[in-house]
Amino acid sequence: MLDPRFVRENPEQVAELLRKKKFDLNVEEIKSLESERKTVQASAQNLRAEKKQASKQVGQLIGQGLSVDEAKAQVAEQLSKIDSQLAEAEVREQAILSALDEIMLGLPNLPHESVADGDSEDDNVEVRTWGTPREFTFEPKDHVDLGEKLGLDFDAGAKLSGSRFVVMRNKIARLHRALAQFMLDVQTGEHGYEECYTPYLVHGHALRGTGQLPKFEADLFKTNAEEQEQPHYLIPTSEVTLTNLVADSILEADQLPIKLTGHTPCFRSEAGSYGRDTRGMIRQHQFDKVEMVRIVHPEQSFEALEEMTGNAEAVLQKLDLPYRVVALCGGDLGFGATKTYDLEVWLPGQQKFREISSVSNCLDFQARRMQARFRNPETGKPELVHTLNGSGLAVGRAMVAVMENYQDEQGRIHVPEALKPYMGGIEIIE
RNA sequence: GGAGGGAUGGCUGAGCGGUUGAAAGCACUGGUCUUGAAAACCAGCGUAGGCUAAUACCCUACCCAGGGUUCGAAUCCCUGUCCCUCCGCCA
Structure with missing residues (x-):
């Protein structure tokens, strides 16, 4: 607010x-x-x-x-x-x-003065690129074709739950788990985030705190819709739980910054995106994500934004996946964000950069809704903190990127060096 | 699922339905004292809205949330949320 x-x-x-x-x-x-x-x-x-x-x-x-x-x-x-x-x-x-x-x-948050004008993602500004897309000596497949024989089963997902759900089996399931573990280890071990396990179901007030409610109820899955009872909603991202950890509190200045991370599933009804990315696991109703959240002193949020973007980039660099960083234009900026960097990873199957992480500074927008404050030693008064959130990274999309970038001519996936310690000796997925 | 107890200012914790926005202690801020610090003592110390030149007065609201009773509610009643204790069930 x-x-x-x-x-x-x-x-x-x-x-x-x-x-x-x-x-x-x-x-x-x-x-x-x-x-x-x-x-x-x-x-x-x-x-x-x-x-x-x-x-x-x-x-x-x-x-x-x-x-x-x-x-x-x-x-x-x-x-x-x-x-x-x-x-x-x-x-x-x-x-x-x-x-x-x-x-x-x-009312959405106000855009930062550095944000470019623009209507859609086409107007986003490329900030930097990293890595060089691999030259293939054969026609690279996309993850759906690759996954067909490897345990990525969209038909089984549809059988159980309808469209936009997936079942993973065998080494693909293992790869997915390895990626999440790896990301969590990077964020906790190397970037100093505190690991958290949080609920997947929350009350409406938490969603109001981070800005999903009241405006975006259609994007959420809601449980026990019977009247009377206070409904639970499935979290669309653990930004909701991690950020709301400081709701209704007055922190001491020396507790800041707070850096939190967690690996959770995320649930999105994807209302209004019926025609988009219907193939594959780019856009699912349920996906896993390792999230980063920072609660910071108001003067430090832009510095923190740059750092957090670097924290997300580190994961891609360790996986040796080419990507670019874009600064979102005004029209593409989310509801609560004043400034956002997206990380887009190179997908050989689509010959495109696709979003794999989004890092945002929300200033005091969420803090005001949540009543999250700290006691400013200079004034002795409680003042609103600033909050930031970012993916570090989306696990499903990262798996897509690994599959497509590390495929060989036989349709096998070579496990990236960084993931080998997490794969129990598996070096090739076939 | 059943039975009880609780939620008060940054924290702890009082509060017969009538100058109670709320005792007291802690913390914090200013002062006295001190070479300095501590201790002691004195004073101050919630948030929001209105009015205003004003962070000064004054007015209003806020004692978990929403309803209700009453001339009048932190105090009584109902509902919800959360926490605690006991019983049952359970990974």
Whole structure:
């Protein structure tokens, strides 16, 4: 959430910035709701003050020896007048406040000044590339063709759960597990992240904290939808659980930065992407990811963004997979992010770079929703922290990249050097 | 699944339905004292909104959340969430 105060004091400026993100802010609506809020709130407050006075008077009269009924009678007429006015004022007040609240919760984060203009991923800016795509002496296959004989079974996934699910078997399943273990070891052992195991099901408030709710409910899987009970949602990423670990807390300055990582499955309904990437495991309803989250001092978030991007890159470099780093343009930037770098790995089967990691700085956008603060020693006051999150990396897509980049003419996969310690002696997947 | 207990300010922890936004202690901040520090003593110390030149007054709201009773609710009732104890079941 943006600072409501900033929004109402600078609606034009906010609208201008949000245009870069392709978000249309209705400035007039905000202005009129705001001015109405002020007048309604002021009158409701005055009425409450009067009512409070009257009630207090009853207490005082009783203290002076009047009976309760006599004391009540003294203020009855006055009170009934106040009550009817107050009831009306409160209805309006609540309607306006919830309308404003809904608008505020729906506003995306403001893009950083360094973010380029643009509508889609085609306008993202390449920052750097690493590695050289391998020259094949044969026609490289994509992971679906390669996986057919190796244990990557999309038909079995569909049989159990429908489209966009997969079953992995044998050495492919092992490779998938090895990748996750390897990534977790890199992030904990070499980059100082604390390993976490977190729930895969969360309450709505956690999703509200990181920004998936209320706006993106359609992208989530929801459980026990029967009314009454508070529903659980399957996490779309462990950014949700890792980041919300600091919700509703006031941290000491010396606890920062907090660096967390975890390996979890992620569940996405992929609403609105019916036609995209229907082949293979690029876009699944369930996939694994090793996530990185940092909770930092507000002055250090951009530095942390660069570092975290490097932390994700390290995994690709160790796997010797060519990739490029792009800075997302305004139109491609996510809801909570002010700036995002995507890592795109080279896929020989598609002859394309494909997203394998996304690292974002959310500033205080999530912290404000979560009420995650730290005590600033300079002011002695609690202030909002900054949060960042990034994939380090998406396990399924990393496996796709390994398969396609390490294939040979016979359709076998040669296990990358870095993964050998995790493969129990398996060097070739066939 | 069943039976109980609990949720109060940064923390611990009081709080007969009526000047209680809330005792006390700790922590923190300023001061006195001291060569300095500690101790001791004094004072201050929540958040948000409104008003305002103002981080000054004043007003309103907030004692887990949402409803309700009442002239008046931190205090009574209902629902939800979370935590704890016991029983049952269970990997």
